[in-house]
Amino acid sequence: MPVRLVIRTFSELCITVGAVIVLFVVYVLYWTGVKAADASDGEIHRLQDQWSRGRIELPAPGATASAAPPDATQEPQKSQAPQATRGAPTAPTTRSAPAASAGTEPARRPARSTAPAARPPAYRDGKPFAVMYVPRFGRAWDWPVLEGTGVNTLKKGLGHYPGTAALGGRGNFAVAGHRRTYGDPFKDVPLLRPGDAVVLTDGASWFTYRVDRRAYRTVPTDIGVIDPVPEKSGFRVPGRYLTLTTCEPEWGSSHRLIVWARLEATRPVTDGKPPALRS
Amino acid sequence: MYGWIWRRLPGNAWVRAVISLVLILAVVYVLFQYVFPWAEPLLPFGDVTVDGASAGAGAGREEGAAR
Incomplete structure (x- = not known):
């Protein structure tokens, strides 16, 4: 009997372990994606909420501090005057301000060289500060792009390497993201071709980056x-510059793309939106 | 093991079935809420940064390492 x-x-016990492993696979493949979609949507909503209220946590590179009064957000008309001094990204107004095209032609301006040198603004660790579109x-x-590349930060979105340049700033704005799990x-990334757009916004400006070459494969220690x-x-x-890093192969960690x-x-x-997003 | 648990549950077969279902759901909840989030970073899917270490160690080591 014994x-x-x-x-x-x-x-x-064997059956139990098998069931737990199946559940774990479900968790990794499916549930992390659900959680990440939830978390990233929440971060984006928080950012847009913040931007629509005119409270912005960081100045865009080259932005003048006196761009517009914070209360002008709901009234695009009031920000006409500051817009006349074209070049300065005005304060965060609504995404598609109807009066925007009045004073400024939608020219693609090259990055201004007179902007102050890239000193990373006070991005707060674990907090979102931009939204990326590809x-x-x-x-x-x-x-959303959050500050820091910690495990918990990357569960909510993309992570900006601390110590690298600010968004749109002089230097290298480096961002890490999950290749698989947590929303993938x-x-x-291997589909990116030279000339593809990577568009980011920090609520005040749109930054359009263009991919320079196809994904480069390297080892994890290649911090250069x-x-x-x-x-x-x-x-x-x-x-x-902008750098995106993720893991390679898709489910492995031996290399980086x-x-x-x-x-x-x-x-x-x-x-309004940059041309890259309007097609 | 499961037979032993079944015999310990009170009530008739229906009540036992309901209690079993609740127990299973509780176990799944604990797994998804606490155990799997702990175990998942041990897998390599989160290593997406260039720093020669796991993603978790990235932030601190970054500044010294990035040149």
């Missing part, structure tokens, strides 16, 4: 890829 009991208990990944693809934000001028990127002079882009255009949000 033999039978031992065998039965052992069998039941048309190549689909129209619905939008992810960077699953399609997020240097201000990454040696292997083909960039030679200091500029305003790197995509470099350079800033092509900056425009205030009052000018």
